[in-house]
Amino acid sequence: MFVGDVVGSPGRRALELLLPVLRERHRVDxxxxxxxxxxxGLGITEKTAGQIFAxxxxxxxxxxxxxxxxxxxxxxxxxxxIVRPANYxxxxxxxxxTVVEGPGGLRLGVVNLSGQLFMGAARSPFSxxxxxxxxxxxxxxxxxxxxxxxxxxxKVAMGWHLAGRVTACVGxxxxxxxxxxxxxxxxxxxxxxxxxxxxxxGVIGANREPAVRGFVTQMPQKLxxxxxxxxxxxxxxxxxxxxxxxSIEQLLVPA
Ligand code: FE2
Numbered sequence: 171m172f173v174g175d176v177v178g179s180p181g182r183r184a185l186e187l188l189l190p191v192l193r194e195r196h197r198v199d200x201x202x203x204x205x206x207x208x209x210x211g212l213g214i215t216e217k218t219a220g221q222i223f224a225x226x227x228x229x230x231x232x233x234x235x236x237x238x239x240x241x242x243x244x245x246x247x248x249x250x251x252i253v254r255p256a257n258y259x260x261x262x263x264x265x266x267x268t269v270v271e272g273p274g275g276l277r278l279g280v281v282n283l284s285g286q287l288f289m290g291a292a293r294s295p296f297s298x299x300x301x302x303x304x305x306x307x308x309x310x311x312x313x314x315x316x317x318x319x320x321x322x323x324x325k326v327a328m329g330w331h332l333a334g335r336v337t338a339c340v341g342x343x344x345x346x347x348x349x350x351x352x353x354x355x356x357x358x359x360x361x362x363x364x365x366x367x368x369x370x371x372g373v374i375g376a377n378r379e380p381a382v383r384g385f386v387t388q389m390p391q392k393l394x395x396x397x398x399x400x401x402x403x404x405x406x407x408x409x410x411x412x413x414x415x416x417s418i419e420q421l422l423v424p425a
Contacts, residue, residue: 213238285319357414371398
């Protein structure tokens with residue numbers, strides 16, 4: 171199971187409420203959660219990461235807000251269950267890929283990448299993922315890639331780049347779920363964007379009124395995290411022992 175960007179305390183509460191139930195219902199072996207907006211809507215802290223793990227996550231992926239809270243830098247180096255985009259500058263805190271152990275000797279490789287279109291990244295996510303996969307080859311039975319990117323074109327291209335090479339390639343960052351979940355040839359589950367776990371009554375997580383006023387007046391606004399209409403967006407991927415995906419099901423669950 172993969173859960174889309176957890177936004178602020180409404181997102182953490184929705185995750186705490188729903189992840190245990192959904193793990194049970196779908197007999198989930200691994201739950202990976204994008205936590206890059208879990209602390210006040212931007213970034214992550216050791217505390218919010220701890221809450222995501224306590225809710226039932228096996229691994230956490232991140233994105234462009236990874237460096238927002240300084241206190242997390244040391245934690246990113248210490249906890250092997252959390253990954254930030256692999257194609258960020260070398261030498262920065264944290265790691266871009268990890269392997270987590272599951273039931274029956276299953277080992278899930280978890281890779282985090284950032285897009286380059288309308289976003290900053292040090293290196294191309296396409297060549298980066300090739301070298302990361304070469305390094306994971308003998309260490310993981312299954313591989314999930316979280317491609318944290320803005321542009322649908324770049325994400326669709328990554329899906330095709332990885333088709334037949336990983337178990338799942340899921341998109342994050344826009345907070346809006348797309349309706350294109352499918353298994354690509356070669357057994358790679360794909361979706362352009364999983365969506366968000368948080369308040370769907372705002373504007374991609376922010377309070378509705380100031381966000382709308384910002385667009386209307388084109389003046390800066392103090393946004394804050396919305397509390398309205400919380401829910402979980404995710405996907406469940408079923409895969410064989412050969413690491414190939416059989417199905418992908420979209421989850422859009424109100425909290
Ligand atoms: Fe993001």
